[in-house]
Amino acid sequence: MKKILYTVMALMCFVCCDKTSPTPDPGPGASPQPEETLAAAIIGEWHYTDASLGADIYLGLTENKKFELYQKIGDGAYHLYKGSWQIDEESAVLSGKYNDSQAWGSEYDVAISGDGKTLTLSPKASGAEEKHAYTREEIPASVSEHCVTVVKSEDYSPVF
Amino acid sequence: MRRPLIILLALAAICTSCLKEDSLKNRAEAIGNEVLASKLVGNTTGAGTASSVLVFIDGNIEDIASDSDERLSFEPVFRNITSESAVRHNLHCWYKVTFDDGMTARDAAEILAVEKSVKKLQYNSEIKQEKSEMMPYEGAMTRSGNGGTSFDDPFFVEQWNLHNDGSITSSAFAGADIAIKDAWTICAGSPDIVVAIIDSGISTIHEDLKDCMWVNEAEKNGERGVDDDGNGFIDDRNGFNFIKNSGSIDAISQGEDAPGHGTHVAGIIGAENNNGKGISGIAGGTGNNDGVRLMSCQIFQGGKNPTVETIANALIYAADNGASIASCSFGSPAGDTFYYDSDNLYKAQAGVEYDALQYFIDPANANCPAVGGNIVVFSTGNDGRNKAGYPGALKDVIGVAAFAPDFLPTAYTNFGPGTNIAAPGGDYYTNPASPATRTMILSTIPNGLTGTMPHSGNTQYGYMQGTSQACPHVSGVVALGMSYAMELGRKFTREQFVSMLLSSTNDMNSHLTGTKQTKDVTGESRLLNLDEYKGNMGTGAVDAWRFLMQIEGTPSILARTGEEIEVDLKDYMGGHAGELTYLEIDTKGAAALGITGEPAIEKGIMKITCTKVGSGKISVKAIAGGDKLGGGDSIGGMEFSKEISIASRPYAAKNGGWL
Structure with missing residues (x-):
């Protein structure tokens, strides 16, 4: 009887410790898996504020290398900019351009926290001395549904 | 016993108005009385027809009245003039002089002109309302629905002026509207904002308006025939009828030149939203009794025209009883030198109306806590001229021109100098080969007003067109803006607020090339050279959404x-x-x-x-x-x-x- 029990317990342990089971989706707050690229790690929605300029920034980076940038500097509604981004995995440098073909004002050194909740962008144009810490946060509907589009996406059909 | 006055022919005193010297000379020759000519302002054709004369007295009225010809009677033009602002705008100086039968206004004016303390005289001339036909809503209801808004007003889909998806007619331009759908996601009005509609009477029992009317609570709960709130007006429950001098507002009356005009204008501004009935109003709320309030200042009535005194009194009443906005779809013909072709001439000649306008916009009389002065909106007029008519052309008021569903100017609209902004006014002849009422402006009409067309549909809604309809679009957007500013706790000067409105527009100029074949209101073919309108439709087409964004910051x-x-x-x-x-x-x-x-x-x-x-x-x-x-x-x-x-x-x- 004990032998049967030990066998069952061993089998259960084997099942529980099966390393070949699929890895669950980490979700927004989970730690990136070791084999995950930097590009995958930064995908999502981020929030940054700069009190000195009164800036409130929401940044959405998508899997297909598109971005939506909601910015409010001072008063008023958020302004939406759209475009595309790319990242150099080796040098960990993020760059991009807007849909009106204007390049970003700077490339950025990228660092992501171990828990995946903080994305630090350091503008190389400032000698990477500044560090802008974005926190992972869903873009509120009050921002995305209540903004003024500045740079339009390719599929935007302006009324005028 | 009053002494008879001796009329002296004296050299004309230096005119205190800004008339040029040769105009004064011509006027004196035309009038044949230099003393009178030196003091007479306004429309001189009323010499034989005006029933009274308005005088500006710089002195003691008792002295003048007691010494004057006993055939003359004096009464103040304005009631309850006690405030510092009223005195500053000289409202206490204006008197209406009536005269015995057998005399003309000219006779009275000549008697009054020699009085030293009489500084200005103005024939209290009648103003005729331009004829305007209401086209009934045919009610076939081939289209109904809320156009994708969250409101359930069934006729919204017919209101291309609020949201134009290009389907109202083949030449419609999607977006040629006031961008109300996006604006309503933020604000749809506030009952703290009162809009005075200075026009014919509003139907206060209309299904889409009855819950949107301004209510004078003291009069509503007071005693019939008594001025319960002491404002000088008896039974003014929803406004006042300045023609009948009564609190009874008449939405329909026999002999009107533009039947239902005031009700139509009111609906554009503030018909109740989301009540499952009729149309949507620009600032008509969300269905929770939260739209702006409409004050009926009736100055048109069938068979009787307003005078300059009527209009002035309506403006004072509106200011003194809480209105932040005066929506005025009337004015003088454009470009006629007789009817003012400059601000200076208007100021000099308009007399009592000009003083009343200044009183209304005086910061001391502001009624919206968010804006440091009330706003006056006028139509530019329907003469098809390249200048706005007065008072719309005055720099102190907002003059509105009209465009059609194709986003092009209508043949009737005045444009050019004095035009500050453009809005939908409607055009039956948007497609001249197949004219349609649906390209006009659909709004509320008094029940039972059928117009001249065979009628088969809903009798409470009908079509009109004109800068008369364009004007309330801007009034409604202003009302929305004031509502939102109050909600946010923002404060602006009047100049800041107007600047934000005038810069909240969409470009029309890029569309104004080539020609437009259309017809005028008489059905005569017209070919509009659109280059003439480029840069002449004010700052562009009003955009409610942009305006609210600016108010936000x-x-x-x-x-x-x-x-x-x-x-x-x-x-x-x-x-x-x-x-x-x-x-x-x-x-x-x-x-x-x-x-x-x-x-x-x-x-x-x-x-x-x-x-x-x-x-x-x-x-x-x-x-x-x-x-x-x-x-x-x-x-x-x-x-x-x-x-x-x-x-x-x-x-x-x-x-x-x-x-």
């Missing part, structure tokens, strides 16, 4: 330090920024940015270079409605200005993007 521009940036002024000065006349670019508030040289504006693009990291503000001033400012000897536009906040960083994108 305008974000700073992000500039790259050391590099020239191009600021598209359309975002700040409206859709016609490329064609405006700019007066000034003030960079004093942007010293921290180290802006080098004089910023230049070319075709609506302002180029500046910030040499330092920091933030500051630039103020830009321009003219809305012409290439010169009004207020002088010619019709001109209104000055408006915007502050543009700029933040400068060394690595901002050239298009202002943060990254």
